[in-house]
Amino acid sequence: MPQSSGVWVTGWITFACMGIAVVLGLILAFMGMSKSRFVKGAAEVYIAFFRGTPLLVQLIFWYNIAALYPDFTLGIPFGPQFAELDLNAIIVPIAAAIIGLGLNEAAYMAEIVRGGLNSIQRGQMEASAALGLDGWTRARRVIIPQLLPIVIPPTWNQLIAMLKNTSLISVIGATELLYSAQSIYARNYQTIPLLIVVSIWYLALSITLTVAQRGIEKVVKR
Structure with missing residues (x-):
């Protein structure tokens, strides 16, 4: 695969995984603030597990999950089965990469969101509730405007980190930027020059995201 295609794959995987991480991180953050011990405990176990185990190990696990469970069945235990999925056909390298990176990053996003929510004064939320505002209106007018800045x-910093973490998925055969370079230097033996080119691509993409971050921060602060 040409390196330009590898750059494209690296880019869309980065944003796809961050999209998953942001949504799941929001859910986990609110779960962590729940009054239910079970709900709060489940969020804490998730965060502790995915932050406490190496990302590379998680990627290899998801890539090989089909070997342990080749068929995944949805249904009622000892009852009718509604659907059966062939994981060998579903868990291809790109799918394993998105699952592994997205679930791992969600644990970090949960902590970022939780810290942001804790920084908002509780009195403001209580005052908005006293005014009779519903949950969505409170979130839109009180919580989100203060939470975004x-x-x-930190979310954009995680996005840049995610961009560089995509290089790990070359280990499971996902055809991103580094894997594309590896497939080329395996034929022409120009290892060092191609690794330099890959580093320049990552640096250029990181700088582009950093410039975009500065612009977004200015818009949000207005």
């Missing part, structure tokens, strides 16, 4: 900088 707090969480955008």
Whole structure:
């Protein structure tokens, strides 16, 4: 695969995984603030597990999950089965990469969102509730405007980290930027020059995201 295609794959995987991480991180953050011990405990176990185990191990696990469970069945235990999925056909390298990176990053995003929510004064939310505002209106007019300036900088830093972490998925055969370079220097033996080219691509993409971050932060602060 040409390196330009590898750059494209690296880019869309980065944003796809961050999209998953942001949504799941929001859910986990609110779960962590729940009054239910079970719900809060489930969020804490998830965060502790995915932050406490190496990302590379998680990627290899998801890539090989089909070997352990080749068929995944949806249904009622000891009852009718509604659907059966062939995981060998579903868990291809790109799918394993998105699952592994997205689930791992969600644990970090949960902590970022939780920290942002904790920084908002509880009195403001209580006052908005006293005014009779519903949950969505409170979120839109009170919580989100204060939350965005707090969480955008660390979230964008995680996006840049995610961009570089995509290089790990070359280990499971996902055809991103580094894998594309590896497939080329395996034929022409120009290892060092191609690794330099890959590093320049990652640097250029990281700088582009950094410039975009500065612009977004200015818009949010207005």
